[in-house]
Amino acid sequence: MAKDKKKAGNKAAVKAAKAAKQEKKSGKKDKKLASKVQEIDSDAEDVDLDAVLAQYAKDQEQYHAITEVASEPPAARTSATIIASPANENELFLFGGEYFNGATAKFFNDLLVYNIKRDSWMKVTSPNSPLPRSGHAWCRGANTKDIYLFGGEFSSPKQGTFYHYNDFWKLDPTNREWTRVEGKSKAPGPPARSGHRMVGYKQYIILFGGFQDTSATTKYLNDLWVYDCVNFVWHTPKLQAARAVPDARSSFTLLPNDQGAVIYGGYSRVKTVASGKQQQGGKGKKGGGGGPANRMVLKPKVHDDTWYLRITPPDSDAAVATLPTVSWEKRKKPANAPNPSRAGATMAYHKGRGVMFGGVHDVEDSEEAIDSEFFNQAFVWNIERNRYMPLGLRRPKTNANKKAAQQANVSRRARGKADEEELLANLKALEMKAGAAATTSDSDDEIPQKIEEVEEIERPEKPRIYEFPHPRFNAALTVQGDNLYIYGGTYEKGDREFTFDELWSVNLNHLDGVIEIFKRDLEDWQGSDDEPDSSDNDDEDDDDDDDSADDDEDGTSTAPTSTMDSPTPATPVKAEEDLGPEDEISALTDTLPHPRPFESLRDFYARTSEPWQILVLDELSVRGAAGSKSPKEIKKMGFERAEAKWWDCREEIRALEDEQEEAGIGEVVSLAEKESGGGAGRRR
Numbered sequence: 001m002a003k004d005k006k007k008a009g010n011k012a013a014v015k016a017a018k019a020a021k022q023e024k025k026s027g028k029k030d031k032k033l034a035s036k037v038q039e040i041d042s043d044a045e046d047v048d049l050d051a052v053l054a055q056y057a058k059d060q061e062q063y064h065a066i067t068e069v070a071s072e073p074p075a076a077r078t079s080a081t082i083i084a085s086p087a088n089e090n091e092l093f094l095f096g097g098e099y100f101n102g103a104t105a106k107f108f109n110d111l112l113v114y115n116i117k118r119d120s121w122m123k124v125t126s127p128n129s130p131l132p133r134s135g136h137a138w139c140r141g142a143n144t145k146d147i148y149l150f151g152g153e154f155s156s157p158k159q160g161t162f163y164h165y166n167d168f169w170k171l172d173p174t175n176r177e178w179t180r181v182e183g184k185s186k187a188p189g190p191p192a193r194s195g196h197r198m199v200g201y202k203q204y205i206i207l208f209g210g211f212q213d214t215s216a217t218t219k220y221l222n223d224l225w226v227y228d229c230v231n232f233v234w235h236t237p238k239l240q241a242a243r244a245v246p247d248a249r250s251s252f253t254l255l256p257n258d259q260g261a262v263i264y265g266g267y268s269r270v271k272t273v274a275s276g277k278q279q280q281g282g283k284g285k286k287g288g289g290g291g292p293a294n295r296m297v298l299k300p301k302v303h304d305d306t307w308y309l310r311i312t313p314p315d316s317d318a319a320v321a322t323l324p325t326v327s328w329e330k331r332k333k334p335a336n337a338p339n340p341s342r343a344g345a346t347m348a349y350h351k352g353r354g355v356m357f358g359g360v361h362d363v364e365d366s367e368e369a370i371d372s373e374f375f376n377q378a379f380v381w382n383i384e385r386n387r388y389m390p391l392g393l394r395r396p397k398t399n400a401n402k403k404a405a406q407q408a409n410v411s412r413r414a415r416g417k418a419d420e421e422e423l424l425a426n427l428k429a430l431e432m433k434a435g436a437a438a439t440t441s442d443s444d445d446e447i448p449q450k451i452e453e454v455e456e457i458e459r460p461e462k463p464r465i466y467e468f469p470h471p472r473f474n475a476a477l478t479v480q481g482d483n484l485y486i487y488g489g490t491y492e493k494g495d496r497e498f499t500f501d502e503l504w505s506v507n508l509n510h511l512d513g514v515i516e517i518f519k520r521d522l523e524d525w526q527g528s529d530d531e532p533d534s535s536d537n538d539d540e541d542d543d544d545d546d547d548s549a550d551d552d553e554d555g556t557s558t559a560p561t562s563t564m565d566s567p568t569p570a571t572p573v574k575a576e577e578d579l580g581p582e583d584e585i586s587a588l589t590d591t592l593p594h595p596r597p598f599e600s601l602r603d604f605y606a607r608t609s610e611p612w613q614i615l616v617l618d619e620l621s622v623r624g625a626a627g628s629k630s631p632k633e634i635k636k637m638g639f640e641r642a643e644a645k646w647w648d649c650r651e652e653i654r655a656l657e658d659e660q661e662e663a664g665i666g667e668v669v670s671l672a673e674k675e676s677g678g679g680a681g682r683r684r
Contacts (some may be wrong), residue, residue: 066176071123073518074112075099076501079134082487084480086145087173090117092480094487096152098134099499104157107132111176114503116480119462119517129178130169135194137207138171141229142200142256147171148181148227150207153194162213164192168227181232189234190225195250199261201311203230204324206261208309211250211268218298220248220268224309226324237326245328246307251474253347255354255383260311260326262383264334264354267343269298300362304341306331306386335387338379344473347381348484350508351647354381355391355484360473360492374471374491378506380651385587389651392658394511395466464513469504482509485517498522511654587649593642594649597657605642612638 074080080097092114098107109132111124130136136152149169155162168181168189183189196210205227212219222245227234239245252266273296308329314322338345338356345359356379363371378391475489484506491498502519588594592615593608595601605612616637620629629637 166192197254348477
């Protein structure tokens with residue numbers, strides 16, 4: 001027995017010794033990782049970024065569950081991503097980004113949630129979330145309410161060493177849970193990159209472009225990847241060898257389309273031959289003749305081309321799962337595109353349109369000097385008609401105009417009520433035509449509920465300005481409801497780089513100014529500051545804005561311009577690269593009903609509901625499915641058509657409204673149109 005106890009005691013001692021040895025070994029490993037973090041802080045040339053990121057991951061394990069706590073607005077950063085929650089119309093998500101103060105760069109991996117209705121921020125911590133990064137891309141899953149994220153970059157504080165990610169993540173917007181997505185097959189996914197773009201289409205996530213930076217060289221990409229959210233697999237579509245594809249690029253626009261996606265613009269650096277004169281500063285500033293031989297250099301290129309990416313899903317009845325058919329189609333250059341072309345002009349999708357803001361245009365005189373012009377203008381790009389229109393803000397009306405507008409609204413509501421009564425009477429005839437078995441009650445509930453949702457979300461009163469925020473590039477944009485949100489961005493003056501720490505919102509329907517959600521000024525620049533502070537420029541810009549505001553006697557205001565043409569839409573000029581019959585067509589010249597000036601979406605639908613529902617019924621009849629939809633479904637489909645048309649005409653109707661207000665006309669109503677009830681095909 002004593003022997004057994006001694007034996008057991010020896011085993012316990014050995015076990016304790018092993019545990020102590022393991023703990024000592026683990027402690028050495030932690031110290032080693034900590035030393036790596038110190039190394040990266042000192043910006044040693046041989047920094048092991050893998051070890052540093054491993055330490056970040058280890059630190060993250062301290063969070064044993066997903067927590068959400070009240071937070072201040074996000075710290076200043078650029079190259080972050082912001083997106084409207086697909087699960088809650090009152091939430092925005094912001095993730096990642098980097099901040100450079102002139103000496104060192106800091107990267108973020110915090111997930112921040114902004115509640116629009118409560119005007120509050122929450123910070124989410126999780127034991128499993130992507131590591132710090134910037135230049136990543138994310139998008140909403142088209143057939144789910146999840147958010148997908150891929151790639152991005154990380155660097156040492158002094159940006160001497162870079163690391164690019166090739167990880168793929170899914171975020172559940174309801175419970176804030178991150179999940180690392182691993183494909184079912186052994187086929188590899190996209191290689192590491194940043195500056196790429198993603199968009200959701202049906203059951204697919206589309207990824208294109210970006211770049212890889214190794215400090216010594218930068219490689220731009222034009223590879224296309226498609227992720228199947230149902231079969232959980234990445235694949236590279238087979239493209240026709242004879243068809244052209246977009247050039248390699250990053251920081252472009254990728255927006256959804258009914259048949260896939262559409263690409264516009266972007267930035268890259270391309271090889272070009274530099275003469276000896278160019279190498280010596282141009283114009284012979286550093287001596288004349290006898291310069292060195294020509295050599296290849298990389299010159300910046302701002303792309304202004306547009307491409308369709310058409311995706312045809314596989315036959316759902318096929319016995320074996322097949323891949324979708326994918327093809328590129330080049331479009332002609334958009335009409336009235338921003339001029340000059342600009343890099344870093346970001347865009348958000350809204351109701352079949354892209355909303356663009358900001359950007360920078362570089363004039364490179366030589367390899368040693370670059371003169372840049374920054375913009376704070378906004379444009380709307382109608383994707384289907386491939387046409388740009390400037391987006392201007394409207395100043396408050398005077399008291400006299402307000403009274404006239406109130407009287408017009410009263411009479412408009414009265415007409416709307418009469419139109420609704422007429423609508424309900426016509427609705428019964430429509431139901432009989434559709435072969436409906438039962439009629440619905442004559443109540444206000446018959447108008448689709450979505451109409452009630454177009455009202456602006458109530459919020460506490462906040463500062464409002466009547467010009468777009470300070471010029472910048474690489475601002476983060478998203479649209480929730482009908483409100484555009486502009487976060488952050490960068491501005492440069494001389495050797496100094498300004499990162500904006502602010503969030504703004506613009507109601508795309510009313511355009512009644514820009515609301516300042518939060519704004520903080522930063523004074524921690526540690527780099528060279530040879531140029532005067534930008535506040536001088538700000539004052540000049542303010543003076544210019546005041547002058548332009550005084551000139552706008554019609555109550556409208558547009559963003560300050562420098563080299564841009566007048567915001568009045570110009571006559572489209574045919575580009576040399578026109579590739580087909582995509583001639584510009586006004587939204588007001590087709591045979592469909594279209595809104596009148598000063599007419600809300602609700603009034604427009606109440607007035608034109610019958611023609612839209614007849615159109616839906618005719619289309620169902622052509623497909624042999626006239627009896628497959630209930631009256632409620634037909635009304636919903638009719639409203640969706642009316643809403644799409646209302647936004648399609650929005651910019652042109654707004655221009656007519658401005659013209660009428662300038663002429664002192666509050667509203668124009670045609671009695672013939674009122675009696676006919678449609679007004680289809682009539683140009684206003």
